[in-house]
Amino acid sequence: MTIEPAHNDYEDGPAGAAAFLGWPIVLECEASAETTPHDVVTAICNTLQTLWERGIPAIAACDFEDELPDPPVGLGSA
Numbered sequence: 824m825t826i827e828p829a830h831n832d833y834e835d836g837p838a839g840a841a842a843f844l845g846w847p848i849v850l851e852c853e854a855s856a857e858t859t860p861h862d863v864v865t866a867i868c869n870t871l872q873t874l875w876e877r878g879i880p881a882i883a884a885c886d887f888e889d890e891l892p893d894p895p896v897g898l899g900s901a
Contacts, residue, residue, distance in 0.1 A: 824858055824866050827851045843882055864890050 831849045850870070854863045867883055868891055874881040875895050883891055 824852060824854045824863065826870065827853075843880070846880070860887075863887075867891060 827850070829849050829851055831844070831847055852863075852867065852870075854866075864887055867885070867887075871881055871883060871891065871894070880894070882894060885891075
């Protein structure tokens with residue numbers, strides 16, 4: 824799985840948009856062909872947990888959000 828940081832093109836989005844759209848960085852994640860769905864979910868869970876442990880707000884936008892943990896209170900929902 825590759826994870827690439829990128830500038831958030833929505834950073835200067837419309838007023839009243841969800842707060843996370845104003846975050847300056849997005850992480851684009853891409854799984855290789857041999858990666859199983861379970862491995863993808865595990866990798867994203869681990870990435871989120873690592874960011875949260877460091878006090879970095881993060882949320883995931885994906886088709887399997889219901890399989891991911893909720894962010895700690897105050898992180899990920901800003």
